[in-house]
């Protein structure tokens with residue numbers, strides 16, 4: 001398709017162009033004539049009769065060799081008129097809509113001096129990837145993380161007591177173990193060696209390590225036939241197991257699973273210390289006594305160092321869940337300290353005469369769970385493991401030299417998970433996301449819960465505010481923890497699903513808000529969409545998630561597999577869609593293909609499906625009626641354009657006091673953080689996510705912004721790390737500034753690995769500076785080529 005250039009629709013106001021402009025690109029003749037026209041426009045009133053408007057025809061003749069979309073001239077406040085166009089042609093374009101355009105009334109009302117309305121479907125780069133779209137319905141693959149269907153596979157046969165097996169079957173509806181459970185449980189029930197568990201997402205690793213612990217503690221007081229052994233176990237018998245996980249959410253989830261299991265042994269007491277609540281109350285709970293403790297490393301280290309209420313001399317199991325993430329988040333120091341203390345107390349304890357816990361391991365057993373065997377996990381293994389058994393879903397073998405084995409192949413997505421990717425030009429990202437959500441919820445029951453992963457918290461905020469049904473201004477003064485994180489969704493509802501709940505989650509929200517929001521997502525019986533950062537990528541188990549959308553690609557392939565692993569859990573079906581942009585990002589697909597096969601999907605098809613029916617607009621207030629977005633032509637593409645214009649209009653609507661709208665501020669902030677976050681992909685994958693290749697203008701449009709990127713800002717983060725700055729000087733784990741995870745104590749979004757960290761941020765900042773300099777360079781923006 002010939003590149004007709006962006007059809008600008010603007011009001012030039014009376015801002016004359018003073019700056020001499022250099023034109024590059026295009027034919028020599030065009031450049032000279034544009035230069036002359038620009039000079040005339042600057043020198044005096046437009047001489048329309050002599051000027052040569054650059055018509056669509058002429059624009060067609062501009063060579064289209066350059067893959068990047070053409071740049072526009074900018075005035076001081078943003079994009080401005082093209083100097084080669086006389087005033088007459090400009091007013092034609094603003095006053096009268098070109099054929100085929102939509103008449104939402106948006107143009108005349110919202111276009112401000114300096115604003116720009118670029119068409120959605122023009123000047124988009126075309127993907128290099130040539131693909132044939134996969135047939136929609138293929139034969140579903142056999143689930144790889146499902147419970148085993150083998151008759152002989154039952155929990156009792158693995159060495160668990162009848163009481164536990166019966167409880168699992170009758171109360172938790174788990175009749176048979178999964179593969180990783182089948183391989184792990186006998187090992188941990190009978191042996192006292194350390195273990196390294198590696199298995200797919202959603203394969204039941206939590207129960208794989210919890211059940212043997214419960215079994216062996218239960219066996220202290222109960223024989224297999226249910227009779228008493230004569231030993232009474234109660235809460236102050238000792239702390240037998242510590243389970244460490246990287247996030248509070250994950251800790252809470254493990255605690256909930258354990259609580260359900262312990263209903264068959266209510267005398268065993270478990271609790272969690274995860275931060276976010278008063279240390280005093282945690283201390284009081286610990287003082288009362290606990291047998292199994294679930295904790296984040298930071299909080300546990302704090303209690304061990306400062307409150308000194310925990311006796312770790314009786315600890316027989318130390319479980320490190322999501323080991324790679326624990327290390328990535330910079331918990332190495334705390335983990336060393338915890339392992340050191342447990343080891344020291346264990347030695348002291350072994351010299352003491354006291355109760356012999358015969359059924360417990362005679363030495364401390366460390367269980368390390370990790371999806372990958374990366375260098376940092378090997379390091380964690382060196383810190384914590386001795387002669388570990390490597391257990392995967394397919395095997396269980398002694399491997400005293402874990403470092404030799406780089407078993408990343410084990411870490412693939414569940415086979416039944418249907419993955420697809422969409423190559424979407426930046427300008428079309430927002431409408432394509434809307435279309436994908438709309439089509440996913442078009443049929444009742446096809447999708448119940450969806451998760452949309454976004455790179456940073458500011459962007460999550462913006463998309464949540466954009467998609468919620470009630471405008472921010474008319475929100476009732478709701479004081480519940482979720483008043484700002486749970487709302488009704490607009491735009492994506494359908495007659496089949498007239499109510500869809502929208503939720504948002506990220507690390508810098510207050511802990512009670514995080515907890516309540518996640519609980520709402522878990523409990524929701526109606527369809528819902530969770531917009532979130534990577535805080536929700538690890539370990540979270542919400543069984544009814546049918547669809548994962550990676551609107552912003554993950555910061556590493558590992559994170560990607562974890563994200564999509566929120567669906568297709570324990571043998572259930574699931575779908576995942578990844579958004580990438582034409583250009584260098586397309587190379588990412590090849591990288592994914594080696595471990596994660598995905599099928600291409602055309603964004604055009606998504607738009608056609610998503611906007612096949614009219615779009616329902618949110619109500620203006622609680623009591624008003626829902627209306628429908630009208631476009632001139634009822635084609636899906638014109639509906640997409642109308643929706644984009646509607647969003648842009650919403651942003652431009654002034655606040656009550658005449659100031660810019662909250663949504664506009666939110667969009668600007670989101671855009672800035674998005675650009676910063678884009679620069680923080682892991683070093684090995686950064687070639688695919690090259691910030692210098694990102695078209696900032698088009699990216700701004702995906703945030704419904706009409707401003708030029710230079711005016712919005714987005715330069716290097718003042719919050720990024722400086723070389724030599726360590727995590728302590730940066731507030732411990734309070735990282736993730738570049739992704740807007742402002743004050744999260746467990747979810748550092750930026751890798752905390754020293755060597756990578758400083759390198760990433762310094763380099764990212766340098767590249768962002770370059771990019772922003774480019775964006776601010778007016779002459780560059782005025783290129784017409």
Ligand SMILES: Nc1ncnc2c1ncn2[C@@H]1O[C@H](COP(=O)(O)OP(=O)(O)OP(=O)(O)O)[C@@H](O)[C@H]1O
Nearest residue numbers: 147174176177178201202203204205206539541570
């Ligand atoms: N034997 C089983 N039968 C049926 N469902 C099971 C079984 N074991 C676990 N599940 C369910 O599978 C889901 C996933 O379990 P779990 O969260 O432990 O997976 P995981 O391997 O830790 O995943 P991730 O790597 O994503 O953290 C949970 O909903 C759990 O209840």
